[in-house]
Amino acid sequence: MELLKTYDAPDKSRVRIWRWIAPDTEDEMRLARYLTASLGFDSYRKYVNDQAYWRLYYREALAGHNAPEVIDHLYLAEVDGVFVARVWFAYGIRSGRGNFGNVYTEQEFRRRGLMNELLKPCARDFQDSPARMLCCASGDKFAVQSYLKYGFKLIYGGEVGPLCLCKNDFFAEAEAAFADLSGLSVRPGRLADQFECDKFLKYIPAMLHNPRAHRIGPAAKISEYRIAFQEVLSGNGVVNVVETPRGDVAGYAFALTDGSQCFMDFTVHCDALEGASDLLRRTADEFAARFGTRPMLYVSAADSERAAAVRSAGFFALCAAPDELVIYQ
Incomplete structure (x- = not known):
């Protein structure tokens, strides 16, 4: 120190x-x-x-x-x-x-x-480091004013919201990262993927107001990738990411147990949902192999695209809950 x-x-x-x-x-x-x-x-x-x-x-x-x-x-x-x-x-x-x-x-x-x-x-250390961007968000306009003094920019303007300290342009970075969403591949999640999943991917225009990012059921308590990854480090599940041909993370899936129930969920770029099937299958299969049971996945019946991605991965509906949730396994 x-x-x-x-x-x-x-x-x-x-x-x-x-x-x-x-x-x-x-x-x-x-x-x-x-x-x-x-x-x-x-x-x-x-x-x-x-x-x-x-x-x-x-x-x-x-x-x-x-x-x-x-x-x-x-x-x-x-x-x-x-x-x-x-x-x-x-x-x-x-x-x-x-x-x-x-x-x-x-x-x-x-x-x-x-x-x-x-x-x-x-x-100063950010500017001297190999880092290309730092992302954050704040709902406190006084905190935002402080950040702006040190080079942060509000990505979408206004007084509060997502910010980025960037050596490039945020939107140019996003466009380059997700220009090619074909040929997606799945690999185990790593610690550094939290920076891709929890801020960069979350803040791009296609995802910021995407209702598919809203989790329901027991997975709702896992608000971010970093939390899922910490649970995996504690031996409570598995997490995988899907990445583009050039290596940018386009989404992730996790399957976890909290001791009383087994559940999973996923966040994938809205233009890459068709490529999410392998991600979901692999995550569920790895969890089942390790814990001896398959996790449940809760989906809103109104979200037809997300439900279609789940069904194409081989999941089947167990029941439809009164509040228009469909539970898959």
């Missing part, structure tokens, strides 16, 4: 700004204690599930398990020996695409300029 700056605040407290870059394991336990104890969200009841998965992610990163596939950067503000604020970004080595987030300042240390002190080296 590298000390970037030390200064005395107006209230005479001593402030230190730190940078941690994977796979450095120095001060691992000190960082782990802070990241485990800090809530990271103001509405902690609403985000308790997300908080738990961030803790799991950081544990892996601090132990050096994410590198070299993923390079994590963590910027921390310390006041009188106690960590009180943080900013994170990471990117995949293969794609150069990454995510920015987990931005948090403990409530009693806000409005002291700490976040600006963290964003400065964060933005």
Whole structure:
């Protein structure tokens, strides 16, 4: 961990700004204690599930398990020996695409300029790194204003929403990535695929307002690829991705067990649903081989294209629920 700056605040407290870059394991336990104890969200009841998965992610990163596939950067503000604020970004080595987030300042240390002190080296390190883009989203217009000062752009304009810090143009990147959706291939999911699935793919025009991204049934609690992947690391299932001939991830499927039920779901580029059959079959078959049962997949009866993709993968309907859900296995 590298000390970037030390200064005395107006209230005479001593402030230190730190940078941690994977796979450095120095001060691992000190960082782990802070990241485990800090809530990271103001509405902690609403985000308790997300908080738990961030803790799991950081544990892996601090132990050096994410590198070299993923390079994590963590910027921390310390006041009188106690960590009180943080900013994170990471990117995949293969794609150069990454995510920015987990931005948090403990409530009693806000409005002291700490976040600006963290964003400065964060933005500078991105420009000096091999990363090509960092994506995030915010519904807080004041946070967005801060991000804009450091080079982020609102992808679709307005005051809030998806943002990108990009060395290229986001839309040009998206067009190049998904120009050819023929000849899709399936492979096991990797950690770095979270940057493709949870932000880049999610934010492209074809997918941002796509109702097929809305999950129903037990899979609704798995809101993102990164959460599914953490469950797989914990031994609770399988996850696969489908990629284009040039290697861009066009979607993923997961099958998981929570101890009481087995379920699966998928997110695929809306123009590649016809190519999702192999992805679904392989994911369900691998899960069945490992856990001895086939997972259930819940689909809205109104979503004919998604239902057609599921049926073409060999799934059969078990029943139609009163709320117009069709359960497949």
